[in-house]
Amino acid sequence: MKKKCSALLLAGFLAFGAGQISMADYMVGSRGPEVQNIQRRLISNGYRLKADGNFNSQTSAAVKKFQFKKHLDVDGIVGPATYKALMGKAMSWAPEKSTRKAGHEANHKTFMGIDDATVEWHHENAMSSTVKAIMEEAKKYVGVPYQFGGTTPRGFDCSGFIQYVFNRKGIVLPRGADEQYSAGRKVSVNALKPGDLVYFQTYAEGISHSGLYLGDGYFISATSSQGVAVATMKSGYWHDRYMGANRVL
Numbered sequence: 694m695k696k697k698c699s700a701l702l703l704a705g706f707l708a709f710g711a712g713q714i715s716m717a718d719y720m721v722g723s724r725g726p727e728v729q730n731i732q733r734r735l736i737s738n739g740y741r742l743k744a745d746g747n748f749n750s751q752t753s754a755a756v757k758k759f760q761f762k763k764h765l766d767v768d769g770i771v772g773p774a775t776y777k778a779l780m781g782k783a784m785s786w787a788p789e790k791s792t793r794k795a796g797h798e799a800n801h802k803t804f805m806g807i808d809d810a811t812v813e814w815h816h817e818n819a820m821s822s823t824v825k826a827i828m829e830e831a832k833k834y835v836g837v838p839y840q841f842g843g844t845t846p847r848g849f850d851c852s853g854f855i856q857y858v859f860n861r862k863g864i865v866l867p868r869g870a871d872e873q874y875s876a877g878r879k880v881s882v883n884a885l886k887p888g889d890l891v892y893f894q895t896y897a898e899g900i901s902h903s904g905l906y907l908g909d910g911y912f913i914s915a916t917s918s919q920g921v922a923v924a925t926m927k928s929g930y931w932h933d934r935y936m937g938a939n940r941v942l
Contacts, residue, residue, distance in 0.1 A: 718918050719771035723748040731771055734779050735759065757896065764841035765917040766851075767896030768930070772918020774839050823862065823942055824888035831858045831905050831913050831921075838920040844868075851902045854915035855890065858905065859941070866941065870903040877941035888942045891926065893934040900936050 719728060729746035732755075736744060740755035753769035760767045763778045776784040820828075831854075840848025844857055852870040859866050867873050874892050885891070891912050893902040904914030910927040926932050 719748055719776070720769070721748055721750060721753050728752070731756075731776075731779065738779075760917065761896070766839070766902070768916075768918065770918050770930070772916070774917045774920070820887050821942070824886075826862050827858060827864075827888055827905070827942070828907065830861050834858070834921045835913070835923065836920060837915070839915055839917045841917075843915075849915040849921060851904065851915045854921060855903050855905060864941065871900045873903050873941075874900050874937065874939060877939040880938050880940050882935070882938065885938055886940070889938050889940050891938045892936045893931055894936050895934060902934075906938065 719731060724747050726746060728748045729744050731748075732742055732744040732746070732752055735742060735752070735755045738759065740758060742751045742755050748771075756771055756775065757767050757769045759779060760769075760775055763775075765775055765778065771779070773784045834846060834849070834854065837846055837854075838848050839850065841850055842853070843849045844853035846857075849857065852868060852873055855870075855873060856866045856868055867876060870892060873890060877890070880886075880889055885906050887906060887908040889906040891904050891906050892900045893904070894900060895902045902914065902916075904912040904924075906912045907923065911923055911925055912931075913921065913923050915921045916924075924931055926935060
């Protein structure tokens with residue numbers, strides 16, 4: 694019965710966040726007229742690059758500088774929050790398909806990443822009532838927008854979201870992602886269980902992003918590109934930038 698309930702909880706969570714998982718952003722490899730519009734807007738903001746409709750490393754570097762200036766997550770990806778800040782309007786359609794695989798280039802000399810040869814993703818057969826309560830609480834905020842320094846449902850940043858969700862269930866955590874990593878017991882990627890906290894490097898060297906692990910390689914966090922959303926660690930952007938995990942429950 695516990696196994697069935699746990700599987701249903703994860704399945705419901707992923708279905709609830711399906712729009713966030715599949716939503717396409719503009720990143721390295723994206724091409725088309727809208728990429729060219731983004732590049733032109735970056736140029737008008739003083740960044741040096743070519744408006745050729747090809748989202749390359751030069752475009753990504755300019756986006757990162759813009760995101761840093763606007764206090765957004767610095768990931769070089771133009772998602773809804775960055776798009777609105779840059780273009781002055783909401784992103785109302787999905788970007789052109791990338792000619793590359795999802796995700797963009799990572800500096801593996803800097804990021805720990807995940808060793809696919811040693812990891813085995815799996816569903817957790819049983820979860821405690823506390824873990825279930827934490828996951829259900831987190832699910833309530835899917836779609837809440839990103840806000841730099843945000844700690845309430847009006848807008849969250851990554852660590853503010855984690856701190857808020859756990860605090861709602863009577864568990865006090867530090868404010869910053871790096872401070873949260875210092876709490877609890879460190880666990881390996883193969884030992885991950887729902888309710889664990891997972892950490893990533895997004896721009897500066899070291900831990901700069903935290904999320905709540907859901908099971909089977911998925912986690913939920915607050916990002917500048919999608920707000921509170923479910924994402925995968927199995928491949929792509931977050932897979933390459935994984936730094937570690939801990940258990941606070």
